[in-house]
Amino acid sequence: MTDHLLVVDDDLGLRELLADYLGRNGFRVTGVGDGRGLWAALEREPVDLVILDLMLPGDDGLTLCRTLRARSPIPILMLTARGDDTDRIVGLEMGADDYLPKPFNPRELLARIKSILRRTRNAPAEPGEVRRFQFAGWTLDVADRQLTAPDGVLVPLGASEYRLLRVFLEHPRRVLSRDRLLDLTQGREATPFDRSIDVQVSRLRRRLRDDPREATLIKTVRNEGYLLAAQVHREF
The missing domain is CATH 1.10.10.10 (Winged helix-like DNA-binding domain superfamily/Winged helix DNA-binding domain)
Incomplete structure (x- = not known):
C-alpha cells in the first residue's frame, strides 16, 4: 500500500515541489496551507506521516504539533526556516519525531521520511518476539x-x-x-x-x-x- 504523506506549508511552490518529488518516489502526497487544512485532511482519510512547517498563518507549527500529538500517534516531521536550536528543541518537546531545517536537500527529506516510517511501523509481533x-x-x-x-x-x-x-x-x-x-x-x-x-x-x-x-x-x-x-x- 502506498504511504500517504500530508505536507502542511503555506508556500504553494514548495508544496507542489514536494508533491512532485515525493510522488516520483512512491508516495501519495496531499498538500495544505494551514491548520484548518490539516484537520480537514485528517478527517477525510488516513495519513501515515505529517510534514509540518513551523511558520504558518493562524496556529503555528508548534501549536499544531502539540494538538496533533495529543490526539494521535501519527509521525510528525517538522520543517523550520529559522536556524534557532530552541525551535527544534521545543518541537521535539511538543511531540515531533524529527526536524529538518530549511533549505534542505529533497533527498535528505526523503531519507528521513523513510527512516521515520520504518521506525514507527506498527507490525504485529512475530512468534518468539516479546509481546x-x-x-x-x-x-x-x-x-x-x-x-x-x-x-x-x-x-x-x-x-x-x-x-x-x-x-x-x-x-x-x-x-x-x-x-x-x-x-x-x-x-x-x-x-x-x-x-x-x-x-x-x-x-x-x-x-x-x-x-x-x-x-x-x-x-x-x-x-x-x-x-x-x-x-x-x-x-x-
Missing part, C-alpha cells in the same frame, strides 16, 4: 503500543516516546549514552550540543510520572547517559 513488557507496575503492549499505568490508566505514547521506552526496556539496568540512544532510536549520530535525547527522556519521564528531580525509573548517570533502573519482565 509485552512489565516494569514497576507498568505494562507496555508491543502489538498495539499501549502503555498502561499501575492504576490501570492508558497513557498515550507518541512514536518517538514509544521507541525510546522500548530501547530502555530492551536494555534494563544498563547505562546508555546519549549517542547510543540516538543511534538506537533514530539511526543517526549525535551532533555537537544535540539535546534531542534529553528532550525525549524528559517527555518520557512525564509519561511515566517520574519526577526528574528524584527519578526512580529513568535515572541520569552523570557524564555517561541514562539508565532504566526497574526490573523488566518479558512476555512472549
Whole structure:
C-alpha cells in the first residue's frame, strides 16, 4: 500500500515541489496551507506521516504539533526556516519525531521520511518476539503500543516516546549514552550540543510520572547517559 504523506506549508511552490518529488518516489502526497487544512485532511482519510512547517498563518507549527500529538500517534516531521536550536528543541518537546531545517536537500527529506516510517511501523509481533513488557507496575503492549499505568490508566505514547521506552526496556539496568540512544532510536549520530535525547527522556519521564528531580525509573548517570533502573519482565 502506498504511504500517504500530508505536507502542511503555506508556500504553494514548495508544496507542489514536494508533491512532485515525493510522488516520483512512491508516495501519495496531499498538500495544505494551514491548520484548518490539516484537520480537514485528517478527517477525510488516513495519513501515515505529517510534514509540518513551523511558520504558518493562524496556529503555528508548534501549536499544531502539540494538538496533533495529543490526539494521535501519527509521525510528525517538522520543517523550520529559522536556524534557532530552541525551535527544534521545543518541537521535539511538543511531540515531533524529527526536524529538518530549511533549505534542505529533497533527498535528505526523503531519507528521513523513510527512516521515520520504518521506525514507527506498527507490525504485529512475530512468534518468539516479546509481546509485552512489565516494569514497576507498568505494562507496555508491543502489538498495539499501549502503555498502561499501575492504576490501570492508558497513557498515550507518541512514536518517538514509544521507541525510546522500548530501547530502555530492551536494555534494563544498563547505562546508555546519549549517542547510543540516538543511534538506537533514530539511526543517526549525535551532533555537537544535540539535546534531542534529553528532550525525549524528559517527555518520557512525564509519561511515566517520574519526577526528574528524584527519578526512580529513568535515572541520569552523570557524564555517561541514562539508565532504566526497574526490573523488566518479558512476555512472549
